[in-house]
Amino acid sequence: MSVWRRVACAVLLLVAAVSLAANVLAPAGYAKQYREAADSGPSSAHWLGTDEIGRDRFARVLYGTRISLLLAPAAALLSTLMAALVGGLAGYLGGGWARGAMAITDLFLSLPWLFLLIMVRALMPLNVSPLVSVLVTFLMLGLLGWTSAARVLCASAGSLRDSDFVRQARASGVRGARLFWIHVMPNLKPVLYAQFWISIPAFILSEANLGILGLGVAEPMPSWGSLLKELEGLVSVGSEPWKFVPLILLAVVVTSFQIVMSKQEEVAA
């Protein structure tokens, strides 16, 4: 493992650990308001200042990081499983199944990712509880983000279908689901791992985009998207630099994921 990958892993572990300890480290809950100190700058009481309704920004960054860092991998897991099921099965079955499945993926891929996300998210209930909005946002990312991975898996499973060991297993009487689960799926693991790792930063960025456009996690629940929405009210970049902390943290985490997955990308290709 290269030095850079070790550093990236350490950064990710540190950020995850700090965000998981938000209950201990944060001076208050993410929704607690200090109305006497609304929209204030950094101080000893509020390290990153407070937002326009007096909520401690440091606490919100910690809790927001926890939500984004925990749910993006969950959404990535869901999308990878769907890709394995649709792409893997279509590639294994071949023929009309593969063509049908690929036609569906082509349909999804023909629309720009952000356009598809905005369209689908806007059509879902918007005035829901914060917890439901978190689930809806990340569930949608997981349910829509499987298509490009399915293409790769379909091609990989298709090549495995005609491989010697699968032919031998078939000749030995192994059929159907057993052949798929015991012989084909384990050989798709490297591609699945790669797709899982690639999806995480993509979903983190997608949630941030949705949050800034007001279609992400609902208030008062924080996420990187909703925290970045604060940048909309800035007059100039240098006026309140502490508002850029969520952006810097997001960039550091996404960069770390990209360094960690640099090897995985080669497998996915």
Next chain:
Amino acid sequence: MLGQRIARHGLTILATALVGGLLAATLVRFAPGFDTDEAQLDPHLNSVSIQALRQSRMEQNNIVRFYFHSLQRAFKGDLGTSISLGQPVSTLLRDRAPLTLRLVGMGLLLSWAATLAMALSAAWLRVSAYDALSTIISGTLLCIPAAVLALLSVLWNVPGALAIALIVFPRDYRYARNLLAKAYSQPHIVTARAKGLSELRILFWHVVPVVAPQLLALGGVSVSLAIGAAIPVEALCGLAGVGQLAWQAALARDLPLLMNITIMVTLVTLLATSSADVIGHVLRGQEA
């Protein structure tokens, strides 16, 4: 052979756009709040008007019938009327498309100019420090959400096209750099360099024919990326283009508008990727 390829692409584009439109219409139909209309609460309307409004909504309940009626009308040039904006969809699209086309076109132009300049100079110079610097620049841009870049463009008073270019550039650059680096490491190019051929001659005679089809394919994909980027840029920069219209249509659950925008976006995206594929096929044929 080429005719068959074009025909196949044409049919795929048409079928995908039609199914995409139907899916968009179905999604909107089953979205919460579809049956309600703010206009029905207007105290100035009498019972007959309210009944007429309800009737017009009822007509959209059968989604397949609504979709085929819309298609029939579309063939006659009538794309329906926007529910939220109260204007003909064709007028809205005609008014706003030029801005988006300009924005996306300029964004793509800037992005590709930067991509080719940086990828080519990295391949020519072969200096690890320059390669690392260009990778850091593209990597940093890749880690910033598109909507943040749009917000920053407002803060710095930068044109929207540049924001689109900054969103598309890192995606294009990574592939273009790898493609060119791979092409320049091929034995016949190393030999050409050793024999003292000029860099320009190597580029146009040996590298471009190899990488052109793949770069074209990447160009097709970058159109889709630029259209996607136009949504946050237009929505957050207050630019009245199709991206902003799509955003407003999605929020207002405006079925006729959303359906037509989806078909339009699908058509443009598929047309770009298919054109890149067909031109790439022609180039490969010439090379062979």
